[in-house]
Amino acid sequence: MKFLTKSALAAAFIAGAGAPAFGQDAVVNVYNWSDYIDETILKDFEKETGIKVVYDVFDSNDILETKLLAGGTGYDVVVPSGTFLSRQIQAGVFQPLDKSKLSNLGNMWNVVSERTAKYDPENAHSINYMWGTTGIGYNVKMIAERMPDAPVDSWKMIFDPEVISKFADCGVFMLDASDEMIPAALNYLGEDPDSHDPKVIAKAEELLLSIRPHIQKFHSSE
Template sequence: MKKQVLVLAMSAILLAACGKKEEPVAAPAAPAATAPAAPAAPAGPVLDDEKVLNVYNWPDYITETLIADFEKEYGIKVNYDTFENNEALHAKLVAGNSGYDIVIPTAGFAKKQIDGGLYQPIDKSKLTNYGNLDPDFMAKIAGVDPENKHLVPWAWGFTTVGINKQKVEKALGGMPMPENAWDLVFKPEYSSKLRSCGIAYLDSPSEILPVALHYVGKPAYSENPEDFKAALEMLKKVRKDVRLFSSTMIDDIAGGKACAFIGWSGDINIAADRVKETGGKDEIVPLLPTGGGLVFIDTMAIPKDAKHVNNAHVFMDFYLRAANAAAMANELNYPTGNKAALADIKDEVKGNKTIFLGPEDTARLIATGGFSNDVSSVVNETYNAFKRGK
């Protein structure tokens, strides 16, 4: 701009020097300088007009500040309800008009919900943190959700046998612990001794039947009704030794209602922490799955009739941030499939072999699967006959 003014001024001087008297020509005013345009702010996530999100999750399965942090950042009010097992969630979805925008099914159980059209596809273009997920981990989910169209991981773990070490040792007397931990709850010579201090089973057909089938040498997710008869015969032999079928396993373990239990690895570790926090001396431990632990992967899904789909995607993306996924492991003792989170997970958590399993124990896990709708009635009938003792 200065260069332009200088050229115009020199031209006026040269004209005057030529001897022709002319009125001096005023140089045009320099145009006002224009500030460079500010770069456009990155577009924020698209929200629904109604700033509400309705979530349906398992009890004791969310970090302390996640909801409050999400509400503060996005101005979305979260209504948060809980269910006790996959069967309860399924009944809600099948009935329709659940009112929920995000639910947290176990991947294997979600197979029949996907097949039944109960979930809508995820719009991955709205998940900026989707790349944080481990591709190998996502491949496992793809076994029940082809191309990962409907499910986004929450946390994972394994169903196994847990014990109150001191009480179990006392009840067994001089009998050594079995090599296969499932013998404690499935074999009468052990279960009859533990009856005095209590055996608890998760109150869920989709958790008990696969491990029972596996224990009697059948496919964990068999579609053959005859296989369920073999599992039922085994279960009948220990039914008298089972004290309770629990839908509040953490509280029941920490409250001393059982000394041996079929439970989720993370819940057993949470109960162990509660016992320590209250000054308890008993050692609560999940046993490593030498006889095959049942792996589970819990996932986020959007019901087909969800009313706040944009808000659901925003919440999913928020959870997929590395820090939020790491907090799940650090606070709740559940591992994550978020590879970006590993750097933020405490060493004592990563080093706990009942949380992050070593290769040998991982290889023993029963692969993710699910029962089809065709065999669902057999699953429920078998489980109910077991509970009734018939």
């Protein structure tokens, strides 16, 4: 059994251009999350435009940010989560978009665009690529065998040590992303998920440490 948990707070995934999109050899270099695009789309794009796509993947914002801040990545388009985007913009990682060349901007959903503007004012450096919420995935049969009355509609499945301990032998997986798990833990505790108060963050730390013995693996792409 696997639990994959992800905070709904980091729901907007934003593509920001870090260099001119197309070089002399008609190549665009893309760095995206694993499993976030169908490979056939890349082939169709190359066929329709004649532009070769060099496509690399990552499985955590930390890996992406380390490369971006080091400089010289060679990527044209990258896809950070919204919470990471704002500080990367402040660090001067991205170039402003020339929206006159983006003919499909009129198809963007304004509800999401307004939310992503929280991280990138006026969406000057980015456009929304994907958004969503992620909760808990579990094996129904294995859960029923171990705890027929398991609180499957509650974060207690993850954050209550007494509950999650019953499933440790199944193999509990958790996202390897502090920006996901700390807000989720704070939300469970009734605290502000966006809090930067060290005392509040310490409560999330204490909670996460209490369930750590029952987590088999931390990973963001399995």
